[in-house]
Amino acid sequence: MDDMNLFEAMYSQRSFTRFRPDPVPKEAIEKIIDAAIRAPNGGNRQPWEFIAITDPEVIALVGEVYKEVWLNALGHEAPPGETPAYKAARYLAHHMPDVPAMILICADHSGTSPTTEGEPFVRGSQASSVWPAAQNLFLAARALGLGTRLTTAHLRGEQRVKDILGIPDHVETVMLTPLGYPRGNFGTTQRKPAADVTSHNRYGNRG
Numbered sequence: 001m002d003d004m005n006l007f008e009a010m011y012s013q014r015s016f017t018r019f020r021p022d023p024v025p026k027e028a029i030e031k032i033i034d035a036a037i038r039a040p041n042g043g044n045r046q047p048w049e050f051i052a053i054t055d056p057e058v059i060a061l062v063g064e065v066y067k068e069v070w071l072n073a074l075g076h077e078a079p080p081g082e083t084p085a086y087k088a089a090r091y092l093a094h095h096m097p098d099v100p101a102m103i104l105i106c107a108d109h110s111g112t113s114p115t116t117e118g119e120p121f122v123r124g125s126q127a128s129s130v131w132p133a134a135q136n137l138f139l140a141a142r143a144l145g146l147g148t149r150l151t152t153a154h155l156r157g158e159q160r161v162k163d164i165l166g167i168p169d170h171v172e173t174v175m176l177t178p179l180g181y182p183r184g185n186f187g188t189t190q191r192k193p194a195a196d197v198t199s200h201n202r203y204g205n206r207g
């Protein structure tokens, strides 16, 4: 399959929850991480770490933590009127233990700079630098026909995830994305029009 163009990837970058069981080739994972690390980042310190999880036993362990903390936080039964976004999230929570692959995107806080040296360990300072890389990764995955979903619910059980994967204290886990070839139909992302959130020259001047 030819790589799709950038705008096609952006407009079809749904937050996927349903995946075919096919494994994700190692070359594809390497390619999307290589695209991720091209992203801008503070002082070019590149404080990211990507943990590609393809071993079904490890996926099941991490996925079970995710499932448990998500359901405990948001309820084991769907409340009446649950929104489509939460219905999708709930479906994923149930299926996180059997997704084809996962990438845990982390921020390494061990780097120091004139601006961060001596500061206490501040969650988020290095983590801000991994968000642009994550978006690169999502788009690169889409370009290869893969689906991802940005999730953070595992943070409610972060230490358990870190223990499973042997992640040291100075590395913060920022987001966990399932990765696989999408199953079923999916449309483009549904968003309010850009014109509704764009000002021209002065705040609120919708032009």
Ligand SMILES: Cc1cc2nc3c(=O)[nH]c(=O)nc-3n(C[C@H](O)[C@H](O)[C@H](O)COP(=O)(O)O)c2cc1C
Pocket (backbone or CB within 6 Å): 013, 014, 015, 016, 085, 086, 088, 089, 090, 092, 149, 150, 151, 152, 153, 154, 189, 190
């Ligand atoms: C900061 C952030 C955290 C998120 N955390 C979760 C999560 O823990 N679980 C989940 O299923 N989706 C999570 N999402 C995905 C959103 O729910 C999803 O992007 C939204 O419903 C829009 O879906 P769409 O892109 O398919 O239109 C998160 C998204 C963002 C940006």
